[in-house]
Amino acid sequence: MIKVVAITSNEKDFPLHIELPDDLPIHGKVELDHERTIGSSSPARACEYRCTVPAEFLNDILQKISLTYKKKSLVVATNDIDKVYISDLNRFSI
Known part of the structure; x- marks a missing residue:
């Protein structure tokens, strides 16, 4: 098993698309959202x-991709003042 990410030649700015270094024979942006x-071994x-x-x-x-696997807590409040719910979510921020 190997991890791969797509590379796009799309020029749109998107926070999860990281420009490849200029000195490579391949040009474009790594799409972190397409890991x-x-x-x-599959043909x-x-x-x-x-x-x-x-x-x-x-x-x-790798550091940015690893952020997608970290759990954070999110507080979800309801109209019912006595109840506050906390749940774990995977969150991503660069």
Whole structure:
């Protein structure tokens, strides 16, 4: 199993789309909202090596993706003054 993220050439600004470094042979933006896990041994999901990103860029991407797995508490209040509900949610913020 490997983790992959899509790369788009779309020029729209979106907080979850991170520009690839300029010195790579591939251009575009990494779409953090399109992270997937795929089976690396599946012929239907054959992957091909293209290039290596700088370690600093990779660490930044991994740190931002890791935020999607952290649980935060959200307080949900109702009209009933005596009741306040707290639930865990996965939240993402850059």
